[in-house]
Amino acid sequence: MGGTATNAETSSPSCPSTPRKYYFYYGHRAPSRNHRPVVRGGLFSSLKSLPRRPPSLPPPSSSSFDFRSWDPFPSPSGPPSPSPSQPCLSAADRRLSPLARFVLGVLRRHGRWGVPVVSELSKLRRVPPSLVAEVLRSPRPRLPPSLSTPFFLWASRQRLFRPSFACFNALAHSLHASRLPAAADQVPDLMLALGKPPSEKQLDVLVRLHSRASRPLRALHALRRFRSHFGLRPRVFLYNRVLHALVSAGHLDLALSLHRDLRADGLREDALTFTILAKGLCRAARIDPLLRLLHRMRAELCRPDLFAYTAMLKLLLAAPANTSMDGCLTLWDEMRKDGVEPDVMAYATMISGLCNFGRADKARELFDEMKKKKKFLIDRSVYGALIRGFVAEGKVDDGCSLLREMVDDGYRVDLDIYNSLIGGLCGVGRADNARKLFMIVVKEGLVPNFQTVTPLLASYADGGEMSKFFRLVDRLVELALPVIDHLSDFFTSFVGKSGREFKAVEVFESAKGKGYCSVGIYNILVESLYKIKERKQVLLLFEEMKGSKEFQPDSCTYSLVIPCFVDEGDVREACSCYNSMMQSSWTPSVSAYCSLVKGLCKIGEINAALTLVKDCLGSVTSGPMEFKYTLTILDACRSKKPEKVIQIFDEMIELGYLLEDVVYCAVIHGFCKYASSGEARKVLAVMRDRKLLTDANYIAYEEILNEHLKKMTAGLVISGLKFFGLESKLKWTANPD
Template sequence: MVTNADVHSDSVGAVGGGPRKYFFYGHRKPSQNRPVVRGGLFSNRKILPSSAASAAAAAVIPAIDFREWDPDNLTKPAPPPTSVPAADRRLSPLARYIIDSLRRHRRWCPAVLSDLSKLRRVPPDLVAEVLRSRPLIDPSLSTRFFHWAGKQKGFRHSFASYNALAYALNDAARPAAADQLPELMLSQGKPPSEKQLEILVRMHADAGRGLRLFHVYRKMRGKFGIMPRIYLYNRILDSLIRTGHLDLALSVYDDLRADGVKEEAITFTILAKGLCRAGRMDDLFEVLGRMRTHLCRPDVFAYTAMIKVLASEGNMDGCLRVWEELEKDGVEADVMAYSTMVSGLSKAGMVDKGCNLFQEMKRKGFIIDRAVYGSLVDGFVAERRVGDACQLLNDMVDDGYRGDLCIYNSLIGGLCAVGRVDKALKLFQIVIQEGLVPNFETVTPLLSFYADASEMSKFFHFVDQLTELKLPVMDHISNFFTIFISKGDREKKALEVFEELKAKGFSGLGIYNILIECLCSIKDWKNALTLFEEMKHSKNFQPDSVTHSLIIPCFVEEGDIRDACAYYNLIKANSWTPSLEAYCSLVKGLCKIGEINAAITLVKDCLGNVTNGPMEFKYALTVLNTCKMKNPEKVIEVLDEMIDQGYPLEDIIYCAIIYGFCKYASSGEAQKVFTIMRDRKFLTGANFIVYEELLNEHLKKATAGLVISGLKFFGLESKLRFTSDLD
């Protein structure tokens, strides 16, 4: 029989006389990863180090309380050198720690791996949180971190981490890699769903990548069997139509119908807008008929959207047909639909039809926007019906509206065009009285009328009025010359007006540049150079980069290549960039005088500084690279490609052939190319002789350059000077 005393003695013995092998007492064999329970079942757990190696590791890696990780605090174990953005504060402490490590090292390196090894485990939610913080780290590190996390033992990525990686790849300008994520998910046991398709569609739609969006849609639908819902179909259709792929959008619509998905009103509206933009009216009415049959008749918003698209494309016949369909359906047009139709008809020269709709608006009591009045005024002025335009202005004022500056500008321009400058001046005074600030569209018609009529006294009187009104007179005069010259055959008249303005003290850098450009356009090089000399001796201003770029072609056409090169060097010395015309004319001039080395150097400089250089220059460098093969047939292939593309064989192309073969092969290959081009009638006999002489001259220069370089290398320059002195 066991008494209570025995039980008590056993318990005391267990505590004082050695551990018993019972689970109640919690004595287990200690190990590195297995805690030991001391003192009973409900006691605290403690971890005992099982080896000296674990103790050494604990000494090397300091303990970090990740719950309190703050990279701004320098008292922490591994603070970053810079402060963390405020967006980082919304992240968890572990995510801030990982992002801080990636930001500090800026690349995937052992130091990053060492920081990550301090974490016992990175769960999928933490991976997704780090990848979602794309602005805080370099997007190129996202892929490395994603694959590192996937290598953890027993780790499986979640849908959130895959989606976050897709956004990171898109931000890193790697859309092709983002498109491969569905295959990666399937290989790792996570079949993609509609959500992944939606993410890829959204990314490609925002970036305007219509073809890539269609490829992703086809792959997800055909390979993975994903059937989008109607809202995603609408997004795909809208993106394809916006990027100009209407036929692909129609094929997607066929898939939508094949899948048995029920269309929405927005689906038909998207298709209708795309068909309107393409001008396919028959297909449009077919879609509208299907909409009436399967869903409902189009409402006023759908019709207004179609009219807007057709009006923006200038298809007013289509607008009228859609308007007829609107009336057949019994849809009551709103003020937006009327305004769009009136504006479109007025711009298309159908102002009478626009007036009829305008009268309907007034009968129905719509609140008419002032822009509708303005469009009708512009339409009347375009047809030189200025009287009707002025009457419409009076009607607008009687209806309680005030004219805006655009309406007054249109009327002033129309009155000046029909010779009623007196009424135009009255309108100008009304503009001043109503507190509107005249712009160049207000002033230029009056100045142009006085200049055409040679009424310079009235011209200067009007300029004095502008000065009294404290308007920017020089800017208005510069705009006047720009508009005045653009109307054609007024270059001489513009010079006469400028001479009188210059006598009154109205001259400036902008006016000189406008006139020089105008004279260059009519190839009046001498007068352009005369104006340039006046600018050089002016005390108020000096030529700028635009002036020098304009004057270089003048020197080239006059045969003064040295001065053209001098002004090019002046542009480069001031860290300016010459214009494309200056580059082309100077290269052409250098080729004509046989300065092939300088021409090739200028071609390279142009392509290095200009955003979109001429194709002739690009082909010239292609010819140079092809000459390295020492094969004339390859060069002929490049020339054939140029001819097929419609680019002329300029002098720089033949000079590139001379330069390339003399540098990388021999002059014989260049002569073979010239002979082939002459036999194929692309090079005349006279030009063949010219280029042959250029080849010989360039070969002599190249040989002389090699001789002088050899003399300098052996230190024989003094003998060369002595011999030349004797000669």
């Protein structure tokens, strides 16, 4: 009944302004703040329709801020989206809570702490400690200390805020990640000031952070500070962590001192403590303290096992001290006394160490014990170490017998073993036997390398057996090996021993006649001849290269020849070589620059020398410090004060740099350009009075000063004539001399 009337009235098109009537089961309900429905009237009474709000009006603003609808990156064209998984958020930020995203967005948007940041953060009703820890531990980009520290202090002043240990740990992590370890060390003081005494966990955090960042001294400082200032007794695992950091960084004495602190606290070492200290003592090759430590370890805890002994042996063999081999033998005996039987790894470690220290006979005893008594399967590296040990001691026959034994046991010999035996046979004058081994290498399908070929070539060259020399070279050609590269390596090794330079030139002349030649071999010979001051021979080779069409000089050749020309006094030709390099866009070496600058200074060409100084510093990555000080002196001459230049000289002398010619030439040029020649003479006089400049050099520099002053004056006169258009009236007269 009521339903029919309602339908009739609502379906009438003639009454558009008639208010809409509701079904009886809708009632009059309006949502409240608490989202609880309120029904007005009974079942059929008070059926009044509420006025509908026009859609154009904005919704009423609420006084409370809804963080669920907050967008850290608001769009200027559209309303904010309440969805937390927006495409503009990084994957790390999506894992954060909405409140943490809000705080991070405020801090990152403003970039610095101030009133706007505080006003926006005041929208938070309360700041729980978990929120502070979450913000400080936020992933990258991590908050800088200029934001994280003020935020933490602001949160600590909020009402009902009780900081937790997680907050302080997060602050320490944040400061340490910002490379402020000293500030991270002050977090325990902040804890104490806020009524939260630091515990062992905070020490653990600091020690871990400093250890991972390779700051063992800070870790030690933090541990001792917690012991003295906060009265905390760390447990053994914290001592072990600091000990490991100190030993890894090489601070063994500090580690032993910390070990004494551990015992003073009434703590007992565990196996890890003994192991860390033993490794440190082995690295330093301190055998007596190591043996005392092992004795205490046996008495108080347990005896070391096989793995511990093997690790200590490896560390002792890697130690640079000469007594490490004796310590290895002593440690080997200690291992036998403890009843620990060595395995293959322990035997291999000892044999390799004995061979490296020149005790091949003792290594052979252990090898026989390992093979015949223990019946161990021997690795090929053990054979190789023992053979190299015999060859290094000149016992090539023992090495060859061990090679035959190795082949009889069914091992395949590698190229390194053959190379060591070939080098040893050539060293004792048995090149024919070495040749046979070379043929075995080729027969077995191994590819000969530099160590295989060079000893044979050197032996033939020393004996003058050039026919065998070139027969071996032809064999390399048949094997399709890079012959020129092997010959370059041969000449480099051959001239490495003094007294072989002229022999190398003879071999090169013979090889050049057979077509085995290259620019690299020329450079090797030029460099070796220049070292023994055979400059004439160097210049002959250089002229020979310039006359050749196939082997033209390269940048290395010019860099080697420029100092040779300067030493011969032919600075003009050296400058010609430099110009040739510039035309080819080549960069000279630092030694070539230094030599050419020195030669130009000797003949008084100061302007050209200073130009080369600037070109060198602009072309090479690490120029000479004398060149850098030259530019500093030129800049100091602008002040027209000789005292500043003398201070620069004192600094150079204090740092150990030589006062080269270019430095004095810079003084002459700088004062002649910016002041007068009198200031330059004052500096030279002070250097002479200090006995840093001899009388002969003082006179020479005075002549250079006068000539340079004449050149600068003549240049100014010519420039003035050109400026006034009087150059045509200038008459050049020939020198009557």
